[in-house]
Each structure stands twice: as C-alpha cells, then as structure tokens.
Amino acid sequence: MQPFTYMRPTTAPDAVSAFASAGADARYIAGGTTLYDLMKLNIEQPRHLIDITAIAGLDKIETDGDRLRFEALAPMSAVATNDVIIRDYPVLAEALSKAASQQLRNMARVGGNLLQRTRCMYFRNGADGVYPCNKREPGSGCAALRGLDRGQAVFGTSDACTAVSPGDFPVALVAMDAQLEILGPAGSRTLPIGDLYRLPADTPHLEFTLAPGEMITAIVVPKTAAGRGSTYHKIRDRESYAFALASAAVALEMDGDQVSRAHIALGGVATKPWRAPEAELKLAGQRLTPEVALDAGRAAFSGASPGKYNGFKVELGARTVADALLIAAERSRS
Amino acid sequence: MTGSDDMPEDGKADTDNRTARSGFFTLSRRSALEGGAAIAAAAIFADASSPAKTATAAQSAPLPVASDQALTISATINGQPVAAEIDARTSLLDLLRERLALTGAKKGCDHGQCGACTVHVDGRRVASCLTLAAKIEGREVLTIEGLSDGAALHPMQQAFIDHDALQCGYCTPGQIMAAVACVAEGNATSKERIREYMSGNICRCGAYVGIVAAIEDAASKMERG
Amino acid sequence: MSTAPFPDRARIDAFDKVRGATEYAADIQFPGLLHAMTVTARIAKGTMTELSTDAAMRVPGVVRVLTPDDFPPPPPTGGEDGPPPPPPTLEKRIAYRGQPVAVVVAETLEAAIAGAEAVRPNFADEQFSCRIDSAGAESESTEDWTAGDAAEAMAGAATAIEATYESPTQHHNPIELLATTAVWADGRLTIHECSQGVNVTKGSVAGALHLDPALIDVKSAYIGGGFGQKGLAQRQTALVAHAAMLTGRPVKLVLPRGQIFHVATYRPNSRHRIQLGADATGKMVAARYHAEHEQSRTGFFSPAEYHESPIRMYGIENYLGTAANIRIDRQAPGYMRAPHPQASCFAFESAVDELAYKLDRDPVAFRIENDTKVDPKTGHPLSSRLLNECLTEGARRFGWSRRSAAPGSMTASDGTQIGWGVAAGCYPSMMPPAIATLRIGANGSTRFATSGHEMGQGIRTAIAAVLLEGLDINADKLDIVIGDTTAAPQHMTAGSWGTAGAVPVAAKAVERMRAAVSELLAGRTVAGNLHRQLATVRRPYIEIEVSQVGAGQNDDALAQLREGGFVVAGPEYPEFTTMSYIAHFVEVHIELHTRRIRMPRVVSIADCGRVISPRTAASQVRGGVVWAFSAALREATEIDRRYGGYLNNDLADYVVAVNADIGEIEVGFVDQPDPLANSMGLKGLGEVAMVGASPAIANAIFHATGKRMRELPIRIEHLL
Known part of the structure; x- marks a missing residue:
C-alpha cells in the first residue's frame, strides 16, 4: 500500500471541496470495508483519503411519512435492526443482515455499501499482473471469460467482463425502486438506484455513474404495501458469511389470492443488481401456486447466458426466486 | 471444479496475459505530545491490560512517511487515554499489536474474512484489520485485554x-x-x-x-x- | 496399569487463552524489531532474470532487500539415509508460482509491504503443468500394499462393486498465519515460530544457512492451529533468520494468507479407483484399489500410504493396493489432518456403503459382520480393535433402528429430504521416544519439560491430567514446557502421536518422583502436599529425568531424538499392529428446491484406547467432525491451469465451515485401554476423529436422495 494523506471533514460540503482540492487519486472513505480491503491488495491506490464518517448528522434513519430515508452514513447494522424496517420491509432488513458479518455491518455504511466492488477472484488476485482483468487494468483482457467461472454472472456480461455485482442491499433497493440523493461539486441531484450501476460493456472499469467528487448522501425508498409481503432469499456456499450464488429480492402486492404487483430483483447472478420485469409481468393477476412461482423464476432467468461452470445458477436462481415468492406471499397473508 | 475438457493448455492464456517506532505515546494531553514529551505508553499498557507481556512497543525513530501522510490520534483504549502518531496506512489491528503490545487481537486474514481481530469500538464489534487506525480518533476501543479486571474473568x-x-x-x-x-x-x-x-x-x-x-x-x- | 477413567478437567491453558494472554509466535515483543515482507514469483516455472532492489530501497523505512545473491548455495543432501534437505532459501530458478524471490526488511510493517510491492522482478517463463491431468504430468508408481491374492479372490466374489472417487486440493488454513521472528544476539540465533517440529526448524535453518545447529534455539510454545501445515520445515524460516543476522536486529515475518496458499503444503487432489468383492455370505473378501495424487517434481508425500487405513478397516484377506505420484509443477503437498485416510476412507467407506446397498444389507450390520482381530498386511494381531463397540454404541445413541432403509424414503413435512448415513474410520497409532525432566520445588512450583507441541489438541492438558492425578502438587503453579529446543530434546508432533509421546513418559516421571520422595522421606510421615513436604525437610527441590521408547525401539531411538531426528514407532510394532477406530453417524437434510445440504446432528464414538483428558478429547472429535464436514461439503482450492497458483487464496473464497453450518455433535468413547501399545493404554485421536465422517455425510446424502456422490466437495449444483 502506498502512503496517502488522510482528511476528516465534518460537513458534507467540506468533504466535497476537500475532494476537489485534493485533485486526482482522491477517494471518499466511509466504513472502508471495501476500499481499505482493496488498498491492502494494492488494487485501489488512492493518494488522498477523505474520511466522511465525521460528518455530523448524516446517519439518520427516517421511517415517518410516505417514504423511508436512510442517510448514507447509517451503519448497515443500524438499518438492519430498525424495528419498522424489520416489520414493514423485511426485504431490506434481510438483505442487510444476510450480508457479511455483524462486525462488517457495524463498520460499513449503507451509502458505501452501494459502491461495493466485485468479488471476482481474477479481479482481486491480480495486483501482480498474473491474471488479466479489464476492470483492474483496462484493455488487459479478462481471465474469467474462459476460466474458473463458477461464481461469475449470467446476466449483463460482455466480452470484456463477467464479474458479479456482489451486494445484497442494492438488489433489494432496486426491487423497491429506491432513489439516491447525491451531493457533488455541481450541487445535489437525485438518481434512481438502477441508474447508479453501469453494465460492463467494453468499459468494465467504469462501474458507477457518479461523477468525480460526488457522494451518495441518502437512500430514499417509497413506501408500498408490498413491503410487508417481502423477503430477501439468499443461497450461498455456506449457511452464513458468504456472497450469494443466487439471491432474490421479492415484494408482493396481493389482492386476495392474486398477485396485483410483484417486485423482483436478482443478486449473485448479474453484473449489476438485476431487475426481472419478465417475471414480474408474468405474475400479475395470477394466483401464486408453487407452479406459478417456479414459472416466474424460470421467466426471470430466460435471458441468462451462462459460461462453463456457472450454468447451475440458472436453475438455482429460478428456484430461489420461486421460493422467495412463496415466502413473500405467506408474509403478505399474515 | 476440476473439469478439464476443452480447457486451454497449461500456461496458454487465451487472453493477453501481459505481463513503533514513532513512539510518540502519551497518556496526558495533546499539548504534552506537541511539546515533545514522549512517554512510552507501552509500560502503562503492560500494567493496565496485559499482565503477561513485557511491553517494548514504543520505539524512538521517526515514522518513515511524509508528514502529511502521518497523523496523530487520541483515543481511549481499555479505559486508558492514548495518543499516538501513526502512519495513515496503519490498521487498528496493527496499531494494537505492533505499537501498543496489545496482541490479544489476532491477525488471521487481514481482510475482514475471519474475525480473529474483533474488538469493540464505542461498544460495537468491528474487524480491527479493516479499520483504519485513524478512525478511532476520539473513540473508545475495548480489546480482550480490557474485558476483565485482573484475574476476575468476564x-x-x-x-x-x-x-x-x-x-x-x-x-x-x-x-x-x-x-x-x-x-x-x-x-x-x-x-x-x-x-x-x-x-x-x-x-x-x-x-x-x-x-x-x-x-x-x-x-x-x-x-x- | 490403572484403568479408572480420568476425571473431567478444564483445559489447562484456557485461562490464558480466554484473556488473550497466550503468546503465539507473532505476539512476542522485541525492542528494535524490523518487519519483513516477501516478494513472490509471478510465473509458474522458469527463471528470474532480473531483480532490481532500487525502487524498494527508495521506499522510506526500507532497511534492506534480500535477494538470492544474499544466500549461500544449498547444502549437499545427506543421501538416502540422511535428513531431508532444508527447503530452498531464495533462488532464481522458479519451481512454482508464489515461490519467494526476495525479502524486504523495513522499520515498519507498512514500509515492508510497500517495499515488497515495489520489487518487480523479470522472469523467463517455461511450459508448465499444474494439474493432475495436465499435459506434462509424469506418473510414477510407488510400492504396492498386498495381502493374499486379490485378483483370484475378486474373480470368485459373489457380489462386487467398482467405482472411482475423487478428493480435491485442499489447504490447511489454520487461523494463525505462518509467522517467524528471529533474533541474532551474542552469537546465538533464537527463532520463535509456529512450528509442530522445532527440531525440524532448527535442523533446516542450520542446513540452509550453513550454521552449527548448536548455535540455534527454536521456541514454539503455542501454535494457533497446525493440522499438519507446521510440521515440516517452513519456507520462510531461514529467510527471516538470515535477515536478522544481516541486519543485526530482530526480524519478524507474518506471511499473508494468499502467500501461504502458495508456499505451505496442502492436501493433494487424489483419485481412488476401488473394486470391492464379497462372498455369498456377505463377508468382504477382496479389494483392488489404485490411488494416485498430484505431487511436486521432487516431493515425497507418498500415495502408497492411502492403503494404510483401508487395509486394516475390516481385515479383507485379499487386498491389492497400488498407487502413483502424478508429478507436476507445484509446491510439494504434505500432511493435512488425517492426511491419507481422509481421502482414502472417503473412497473406501463410500465403496463399502455401495456394496452394502448392493447386498441389501444394513450398512451398520454389514460393517459389524466384517470384524477382524488381525492386520491382513502383517498377519499380526491388532492390539485392540473396538470398532464394533463404536458402531453398536453409536447406532444406539443415534437411534439407527428407526431408520427407513430405502434411499429417498425419509422426508420432512416441508419436503426436505432426510438421510441417515454411517461410516467408520481408522488411523495408525504411533509413538515417538521422549525424554522428560520433572522438578518439584519447595517453593510451590512444578516444572515438567519434554518433547511436544501445543496446537490446541490439548497435549498440555493431557500431561497435566497425569501429573495432577499422580502427584499432590499445586495445579496453578505447574509449568509444562514443550516446543522448546532448550528445554528437552524435541520430536515433531504430528500423526496423532503427541499424547503417546508425552503422556506415558509423564506417568513414568510420576512413578520416579514418588519413589524419589519416598526415598527422601525414608519412612517419615510428613504433612502437606509435596511442596510442603520438601519445605519441611528443607530440600529446595527434587528433579528427576526419565525417558521412554516405543515398542521395538531401543536406546538408538533416544540418541536419534537427541539429534533432532524423526523416529516414530508403529503402527506396525514388532509383534502387533495398533490402530485407532471411530464410527460416525450423520443426519443430513436436503432442501427441497434449492438443495442446500445441512447436517443438524452427528454422533461419533471413538476407540482411542484409554482417554487421558476427556474434555479436550471430546473437543478433538468435534473438531474432526467439523473438518470432515468442511472437507466434504465446502473446501476446494481452485487452480486455473493457464496460470498455475491458487485462485481462491483467501478465507472468503476458500470456503470453510462457519458456526451456522454446524449442528449438534455428540461424542462418546469406548475408553478401554489398549493392552499392548504403551504403558498408559492410549491410542492416537486427533486424526481418526476426522476419518470416516466425510463418507458418512456422502452416505447420508445417498440415503436422502438416491444420488451417490463420489467427488468432493459436494455442492448445491450436484444435487439440483
């Protein structure tokens, strides 16, 4: 790790101007669970760190009114254990509490969590230049393409990159149509969360649509009756403390036995948090039987393009969606 | 994953495979630090929290980084006020282990993947290996050495x-x-x-x-x- | 020999461990300490053509960069009978990716890391082979293990099965990282290292650096998990020692886990083709078994030993075991917990299960009916084999009689498939010689020094059990000094022989001490414990020395021990063979749709002779079951054949069992002394605890689903 300067501004505008004056190679750091990790791997090499965790009053969790609002510096564990979220939006609470470990959830903040970088092993293991990686070194190639791709994406891939977007919470937020509040040198703006993430295409090193110096300041989730009938279902290689092989964020608005509206997003299988509109459409107006749920799961994966070893994610993902739908429906009835 | 059919030959990539010393510890106010009164904190740590250790962590050479890449932190560790000049790169785990002789927290992965380095910061458990030491400024850190008082176990x-x-x-x-x-x-x-x-x-x-x-x-x- | 059960006793070093006060190798503090970081080879085979240290030396805080030019040439090997050569130091010739090529030494850890990152050597690479099925892999047969005439017996078998099983590359991954601190002072080199063989460390550093071994002390008081990774000489030790000598300051290196994957040993990927035949009565009469595994170009970890346990499981009278090394360009594999039988008993006990099903026999009854009291390999008696007692007791506790035999016939109300499986294991019970001193002081202290290494198995607690049972001394002032070349001659602790090495000699010390005290008191009755008695008769202390050898060994073994040699007796003793046994009963649940495999409960009953430390022994067995679970359902090291090296070289991607994976594990012991193995009637436990539990899981999965899983690890995709 190369040396860097370290600043700790106490207001968001100060942080933005600190970033502007630091110039190139500056990075905001919040919990640091991704950035510091990648710095230790010599993959991230910032020259200036601007620690935003001393900014006062940017960690509020608001559940009144017609929306949920989580300020960026709220720890993941704080949102995960909020009573209103647990009761009314289990999909959000579960997406947070099934991520990482309690230690890391105490450190990581919900804003930074949206910017977690991929766990692709070829990306993380290549600071010495052994494995080519277009994300790490644009134009160098992608070792995963014909490599050990069991963990790689089946949606949103390109000839340059198949790396999975690793987060859980972003998947739930995409399902719930969240908006982001963003502050930057040019002022503030809002952004639908789905627009935060870029597909790799031929520029996999560009992962987010934030401009230099912009930071996420809050996450806003519109309230919906579907919140109570929701779940985040996550299948992994062990029971806990692992990234998803396949996951599904599901929320259902029911009209009696029938689905009136379904929210479905997929994790662990795509290069960005992946909404599944085909499956959502298929469910509208249906009575949710196990067969209908599995049909919807299969519809969600109809466009998948697996590689050599990750073909199982298509069937596993479909069944994960199906089980998630049944859990959500059960909750919507209680 | 041991399949080998239609794999390229070994070595034939189908893509282009290009090739503690700063020692400024004090238990008193920051002004003492700035005045250059370097008190070796280690002896106090040995007394306060780590009965088995002969603490020798404090060293006297300056930190080998530019001044704007170092910083001074003040925090409370196991109930004791601590101030130290640190390399900004230092993790909380390395600060505890290599500078303060508090070796109860262990390095098992250095990447937040094992939990052996778990300590409490302001009462919450964290992975100290992924916590920048700079982040404990003004905070209270509790390690295993501070969990119990002498021989009376928690x-x-x-x-x-x-x-x-x-x-x-x-x-x-x-x-x-x-x-x-x-x-x-x-x-x-x-x-x-x-x-x-x-x-x-x-x-x-x-x-x-x-x-x-x-x-x-x-x-x-x-x-x- | 007393056969009364030993009482339950707390782990003797737990008080320090729960306070974080135990000092592991990387914890010991030294003034003026320098930090080291290694630079590794990016290529899988070839030569380092250029190494510039300039950039690293410009990194503030870097003190020195060691390169191959700083090291003496490797010493001549001692020939066939001599000790194995020490691991290479730094070399320009690259045998595998991740091989160390330089060491950066700096004032701070941060500077050492930055310095290592600044070293960018150039390499000339060569064609390489890095997987068992790679072109360029060279097969090399080893000696056969035979009993009777397997070909003829197989031809006459009434029922037979044949199948091939596979176990993946796996890495030990103790949570403690490989760590060495070396201090060069006053003409002596002191090495603090997490080592299961401080004698091995001493010899290898002496050889690598051309030093007189008499100048080297090695200390490894506590090890943060060994599992076999820390038994042989470690690649970094001589590098750190040399750095300390060149800089004149203490130097510490804690290897990053990613590097450890590349320089430590590992469990090799292995394949097992087994033919198993039974006669018309259901007695197993013939086995033909070929094992092969991946191996480095020069490694010695023998594939023939895959047969050591299966041949003694059921006394199959006709057995032909063949084996081969498949030599490729990797670092050498080695001993990882239950080194051979983890893989071979997975294969063999799966095959036994397949044969039992083919014969339509209950898998427990089938095993019980294939009992033996004789080692087919030697024809000698097995000194004890209480596997049937393990199977019977395990079946009772597990409730095996309630099992519905047909695969797929047990289902929960939510559709979860339930499977009950059984398998057995055995492991050689061996014994090294030992020399011990015991000193009891009038001041209340007791010091016992002998050979051994504490890596969590509880060797100190077992020693303490014997000392405290036999002597009236202060438990809280008992100092058990092991893992220290300055305290007593040291032997490598591995292969489950630690207790057999340390406990009988402790018992002998107790007897000798009682005799010495009796002699001192000369018939007087003196009140109080031994310390009080010594004080009363104004004797500052009594110190005695005792030694032991294994059955069939003589004083030559003690001489070899003093020289730091490897000298282990068993499991084939002159007139008998001694194996430890275990039976595991496992319940698995398989989710209806997403096919997650869970293991809510296990019952494991072990025959390890007399149990010396009941509490730590039970923990050993639970740990073995967790290891077997993890080996069966989680762990595999991934190698991309285009690049060599290990891709998933951290604890996020090399998936080991976490707390949420593990359900209830009930442990029991037969606790009957072995009549011949040693004076205490004990047999080894640490490895056998693991053996057989992986096939029990696979057998339970078959029972749940009807799918026979012959390749580990078994994952969701295999059951979808």
Whole structure:
C-alpha cells in the first residue's frame, strides 16, 4: 500500500471541496470495508483519503411519512435492526443482515455499501499482473471469460467482463425502486438506484455513474404495501458469511389470492443488481401456486447466458426466486 | 471444479496475459505530545491490560512517511487515554499489536474474512484489520485485554473455559469479543441466532458446539448482571 | 496399569487463552524489531532474470532487500539415509508460482509491504503443468500394499462393486498465519515460530544457512492451529533468520494468507479407483484399489500410504493396493489432518456403503459382520480393535433402528429430504521416544519439560491430567514446557502421536518422583502436599529425568531424538499392529428446491484406547467432525491451469465451515485401554476423529436422495 494523506471533514460540503482540492487519486472513505480491503491488495491506490464518517448528522434513519430515508452514513447494522424496517420491509432488513458479518455491518455504511466492488477472484488476485482483468487494468483482457467461472454472472456480461455485482442491499433497493440523493461539486441531484450501476460493456472499469467528487448522501425508498409481503432469499456456499450464488429480492402486492404487483430483483447472478420485469409481468393477476412461482423464476432467468461452470445458477436462481415468492406471499397473508 | 475438457493448455492464456517506532505515546494531553514529551505508553499498557507481556512497543525513530501522510490520534483504549502518531496506512489491528503490545487481537486474514481481530469500538464489534487506525480518533476501543479486571474473568471468558469453547486459542479473543457483543445486541436468544451472529468468527479447530453452549450460558449470567 | 477413567478437567491453558494472554509466535515483543515482507514469483516455472532492489530501497523505512545473491548455495543432501534437505532459501530458478524471490526488511510493517510491492522482478517463463491431468504430468508408481491374492479372490466374489472417487486440493488454513521472528544476539540465533517440529526448524535453518545447529534455539510454545501445515520445515524460516543476522536486529515475518496458499503444503487432489468383492455370505473378501495424487517434481508425500487405513478397516484377506505420484509443477503437498485416510476412507467407506446397498444389507450390520482381530498386511494381531463397540454404541445413541432403509424414503413435512448415513474410520497409532525432566520445588512450583507441541489438541492438558492425578502438587503453579529446543530434546508432533509421546513418559516421571520422595522421606510421615513436604525437610527441590521408547525401539531411538531426528514407532510394532477406530453417524437434510445440504446432528464414538483428558478429547472429535464436514461439503482450492497458483487464496473464497453450518455433535468413547501399545493404554485421536465422517455425510446424502456422490466437495449444483 502506498502512503496517502488522510482528511476528516465534518460537513458534507467540506468533504466535497476537500475532494476537489485534493485533485486526482482522491477517494471518499466511509466504513472502508471495501476500499481499505482493496488498498491492502494494492488494487485501489488512492493518494488522498477523505474520511466522511465525521460528518455530523448524516446517519439518520427516517421511517415517518410516505417514504423511508436512510442517510448514507447509517451503519448497515443500524438499518438492519430498525424495528419498522424489520416489520414493514423485511426485504431490506434481510438483505442487510444476510450480508457479511455483524462486525462488517457495524463498520460499513449503507451509502458505501452501494459502491461495493466485485468479488471476482481474477479481479482481486491480480495486483501482480498474473491474471488479466479489464476492470483492474483496462484493455488487459479478462481471465474469467474462459476460466474458473463458477461464481461469475449470467446476466449483463460482455466480452470484456463477467464479474458479479456482489451486494445484497442494492438488489433489494432496486426491487423497491429506491432513489439516491447525491451531493457533488455541481450541487445535489437525485438518481434512481438502477441508474447508479453501469453494465460492463467494453468499459468494465467504469462501474458507477457518479461523477468525480460526488457522494451518495441518502437512500430514499417509497413506501408500498408490498413491503410487508417481502423477503430477501439468499443461497450461498455456506449457511452464513458468504456472497450469494443466487439471491432474490421479492415484494408482493396481493389482492386476495392474486398477485396485483410483484417486485423482483436478482443478486449473485448479474453484473449489476438485476431487475426481472419478465417475471414480474408474468405474475400479475395470477394466483401464486408453487407452479406459478417456479414459472416466474424460470421467466426471470430466460435471458441468462451462462459460461462453463456457472450454468447451475440458472436453475438455482429460478428456484430461489420461486421460493422467495412463496415466502413473500405467506408474509403478505399474515 | 476440476473439469478439464476443452480447457486451454497449461500456461496458454487465451487472453493477453501481459505481463513503533514513532513512539510518540502519551497518556496526558495533546499539548504534552506537541511539546515533545514522549512517554512510552507501552509500560502503562503492560500494567493496565496485559499482565503477561513485557511491553517494548514504543520505539524512538521517526515514522518513515511524509508528514502529511502521518497523523496523530487520541483515543481511549481499555479505559486508558492514548495518543499516538501513526502512519495513515496503519490498521487498528496493527496499531494494537505492533505499537501498543496489545496482541490479544489476532491477525488471521487481514481482510475482514475471519474475525480473529474483533474488538469493540464505542461498544460495537468491528474487524480491527479493516479499520483504519485513524478512525478511532476520539473513540473508545475495548480489546480482550480490557474485558476483565485482573484475574476476575468476564462471564463469557469463564463460559468459554467451562464449555471448552476453544482449542488452539488463536481465534478465541475475537470469538469472545464477538460473543460479548452478540449478547449485548440481543442476538443470543436461541442457538440458531447465536450461530448466525457468530458466523463472522471462523474457528478452524471446530469448537463451534462449545462456543454456542458458552454463549447461551454466559448470556443468562450477563443478563442477571 | 490403572484403568479408572480420568476425571473431567478444564483445559489447562484456557485461562490464558480466554484473556488473550497466550503468546503465539507473532505476539512476542522485541525492542528494535524490523518487519519483513516477501516478494513472490509471478510465473509458474522458469527463471528470474532480473531483480532490481532500487525502487524498494527508495521506499522510506526500507532497511534492506534480500535477494538470492544474499544466500549461500544449498547444502549437499545427506543421501538416502540422511535428513531431508532444508527447503530452498531464495533462488532464481522458479519451481512454482508464489515461490519467494526476495525479502524486504523495513522499520515498519507498512514500509515492508510497500517495499515488497515495489520489487518487480523479470522472469523467463517455461511450459508448465499444474494439474493432475495436465499435459506434462509424469506418473510414477510407488510400492504396492498386498495381502493374499486379490485378483483370484475378486474373480470368485459373489457380489462386487467398482467405482472411482475423487478428493480435491485442499489447504490447511489454520487461523494463525505462518509467522517467524528471529533474533541474532551474542552469537546465538533464537527463532520463535509456529512450528509442530522445532527440531525440524532448527535442523533446516542450520542446513540452509550453513550454521552449527548448536548455535540455534527454536521456541514454539503455542501454535494457533497446525493440522499438519507446521510440521515440516517452513519456507520462510531461514529467510527471516538470515535477515536478522544481516541486519543485526530482530526480524519478524507474518506471511499473508494468499502467500501461504502458495508456499505451505496442502492436501493433494487424489483419485481412488476401488473394486470391492464379497462372498455369498456377505463377508468382504477382496479389494483392488489404485490411488494416485498430484505431487511436486521432487516431493515425497507418498500415495502408497492411502492403503494404510483401508487395509486394516475390516481385515479383507485379499487386498491389492497400488498407487502413483502424478508429478507436476507445484509446491510439494504434505500432511493435512488425517492426511491419507481422509481421502482414502472417503473412497473406501463410500465403496463399502455401495456394496452394502448392493447386498441389501444394513450398512451398520454389514460393517459389524466384517470384524477382524488381525492386520491382513502383517498377519499380526491388532492390539485392540473396538470398532464394533463404536458402531453398536453409536447406532444406539443415534437411534439407527428407526431408520427407513430405502434411499429417498425419509422426508420432512416441508419436503426436505432426510438421510441417515454411517461410516467408520481408522488411523495408525504411533509413538515417538521422549525424554522428560520433572522438578518439584519447595517453593510451590512444578516444572515438567519434554518433547511436544501445543496446537490446541490439548497435549498440555493431557500431561497435566497425569501429573495432577499422580502427584499432590499445586495445579496453578505447574509449568509444562514443550516446543522448546532448550528445554528437552524435541520430536515433531504430528500423526496423532503427541499424547503417546508425552503422556506415558509423564506417568513414568510420576512413578520416579514418588519413589524419589519416598526415598527422601525414608519412612517419615510428613504433612502437606509435596511442596510442603520438601519445605519441611528443607530440600529446595527434587528433579528427576526419565525417558521412554516405543515398542521395538531401543536406546538408538533416544540418541536419534537427541539429534533432532524423526523416529516414530508403529503402527506396525514388532509383534502387533495398533490402530485407532471411530464410527460416525450423520443426519443430513436436503432442501427441497434449492438443495442446500445441512447436517443438524452427528454422533461419533471413538476407540482411542484409554482417554487421558476427556474434555479436550471430546473437543478433538468435534473438531474432526467439523473438518470432515468442511472437507466434504465446502473446501476446494481452485487452480486455473493457464496460470498455475491458487485462485481462491483467501478465507472468503476458500470456503470453510462457519458456526451456522454446524449442528449438534455428540461424542462418546469406548475408553478401554489398549493392552499392548504403551504403558498408559492410549491410542492416537486427533486424526481418526476426522476419518470416516466425510463418507458418512456422502452416505447420508445417498440415503436422502438416491444420488451417490463420489467427488468432493459436494455442492448445491450436484444435487439440483
């Protein structure tokens, strides 16, 4: 790790101007669970760190009114254990509490969590230049393409990159149509969360649509009756403390036995948090039987393009969606 | 994943495979530090928290980084005020272990993947290996050395002994710090919940059954106070 | 020999361990300490053509960069009978990716890391082979293990099965990282290292650096998990020692886990083709078994030993075991917990299960009916084999009689498939010689020094059990000094022989001490414990020395021990063979749709002779079951054949069992002394605890689903 300067501004505008004056190679750091990790791997090499965790009053969790609002510096564990979220939006609470470990959830903040970088092993293991990686070194190639791709994406891939977007919470937020509040040198703006993430295409090193110096300041989730009938279902290689092989964020608005509206997003299988509109459409107006749920799961994966070893994610993902739908429906009835 | 059909030959990539010393510790105010009154904190740490150690952490050479890449932090560690000049790169774990001779927290992965480095910051458990030491400015850090007072063990420590919830002992300080937090968070309410909320601490010896039993046991005692 | 059960006793070092006060190798503090970081080879085979240290030396805080030019040439090997050569130091010739090529030494850890990152050597690479099925892999047969005439017996078998099983590359991954601190002072080199063989460390550093071994002390008081990784000489030790000598300051290196994957040993990927035949009565009469595994170009970890346990499981009278190394360009594999039988008993006990099903026999009854009291390999008696007692007691505790035999016939109300499986294991019970001193002081202290290493198995607690049972001394002032070349001659602790090495000699010390005290008191009755008695008769202390050798060994073994040699007796003793046994009963649940495999409960009953330390022994077995679970359902090291090296070289991607994976594990012991193995009637436990539990899981999965899983690890995709 190369040396860097370290600043700790106490207001968001100060942080933005600190970033502007630091110039190139500056990075905001919040919990640091991704950035510091990648710095230790010599993959991230910032020259200036601007620690935003001393900014006062940017960690509020608001559940009144017609929306949920989580300020960026709220720890993941704080949102995960909020009573209103647990009761009314289990999909959000579960997406947070099934991520990482309690230690890391105490450190990581919900804003930074949206910017977690991929766990692709070829990306993380290549600071010495052994494995080519277009994300790490644009134009160098992608070792995963014909490599050990069991963990790689089946949606949103390109000839340059198949790396999975690793987060859980972003998947739930995409399902719930969240908006982001963003502050930057040019002022503030809002952004639908789905627009935060870029597909790799031929520029996999560009992962987010934030401009230099912009930071996420809050996450806003519109309230919906579907919140109570929701779940985040996550299948992994062990029971806990692992990234998803396949996951599904599901929320259902029911009209009696029938689905009136379904929210479905997929994790662990795509290069960005992946909404599944085909499956959502298929469910509208249906009575949710196990067969209908599995049909919807299969519809969600109809466009998948697996590689050599990750073909199982298509069937596993479909069944994960199906089980998630049944859990959500059960909750919507209680 | 051992399949080999249609794999390229070994070595034939189908893509282009291009090729503690700063020693400025003081237990007093910042002004003393700025005045250059360098008091070796290590001896105090040895006394306060680490009975088994002969502390020698404080060294005298300057930090080998530019001044704008170093910083001075002030925090409370195991109830003791601490100030130190640190390389900004330093993790909390390395600060504890290599500078302050508090070696109870262990390095098992250095990437937040094992939990052996678990300590409390402001009462919450964190992975000290992924915590920049700079971030403890103004905060209270509790390590295994500060959990109990002398020979009187914390109920969790006693429960780990009683249920043989350890073998090699290397992950144990992290397990215990995580376990104490697990109870305090209200997550020790069932075996299933304990297992889930202790899964961030890997015990390679496989003492999980004992760890769960110890936490159930200690939780009831901690609640009784 | 007394056969009374030993009482339950707390782990003797737990008090320090729960306070974080135990000092592991990387914890010991030294003034003026320098930090080291290694630079590794990017290529899988070839030569380092250029190494510039300039950039690293410009990193503030870097003190020195060691390169191959700083090291003496490797010493001549001692020939066939001599000790194995020490591991290479730094070399320009690259045998595998991740091989160390330089060491950066700096004032701070941060500077050492930055310095290592600044070293960018150039390499000339060569064609390489890095997987068992790679072109360029060379097969090399080893000696056969035979009993009777397997070909003829197989031809006459009434029922037979044949199948191939596979176990993946796996890495030990103790949570403690490989760590060495070396101090060069006053003409002596002191090495603090996490080592299961401080004698091995001493010899290898002496050889690598051309030093007189008499100048080297090695200390490894506590090890943060060994599992076999820390038994042989470690690649970094001589590098750190040399750095300390060149800089004149203490130097510490804690290897990053990613590097450890590449320089430590590992469990090799292995394949097992087994033919198993039974006669018309259901007695197993013939086995033909070929094992092969991946191996480095020069490694010695023998594939023939895959047969050591299966041949003694059921006394199959006709057995032909063949084996081969498949030599490729990797670092050498080695001993990882239950080194051979983890893989071979997975294969063999799966095959036994397949044969039992083919014969329509209950898998427990089938095993019980294939009992033996004789080692087919030697024709000698097995000194004890209480596997049937393990199977019977395990079946009772597990409730095996309630099992519905047909695969797929047990289902929960939510559709979860339930499977009950059984398998057995055995492991050689061996014994090294030992020399011990015991000193009891009038001041209340007791010091016992002998050979051994504490890696969590509880060797200190077992020693303490014997000392405290036999002597009236202060438990809280008992100092057990092991893992220290300055305290007593040291032997490598591995292969489950630690207790057999340390406990009988402790018992002998107790007897000798009692005799010495009796002689001192000369018939007087003196009140109080031994310390009080010594004080009363104004004797500052009594110190005695005792030694032991294994059955069939003589004083030559003690001489070899004093020289730091490897000298282990068994399991084939002159007139008998001694194996430890275990039976595991496992319940698995398989989720209806997403096919997650869970293991809510296990019952394991072991025959390890007399149990010396009941509490730590039970923990050993639970740990073995967790290891077997993890080996069966989680762990595999991934190698991309285009690049060599290990891709998933951290604890996020090399998936080991976490707390939420593990359910209830009930442990029991037969606790009957072995009549011949040693004076205490004990047999080894640490490895056998693991053996057989992986096939029990696979057999349970078959029972749940009807799918026979012959390749580990078994994952969701295999059951979808």
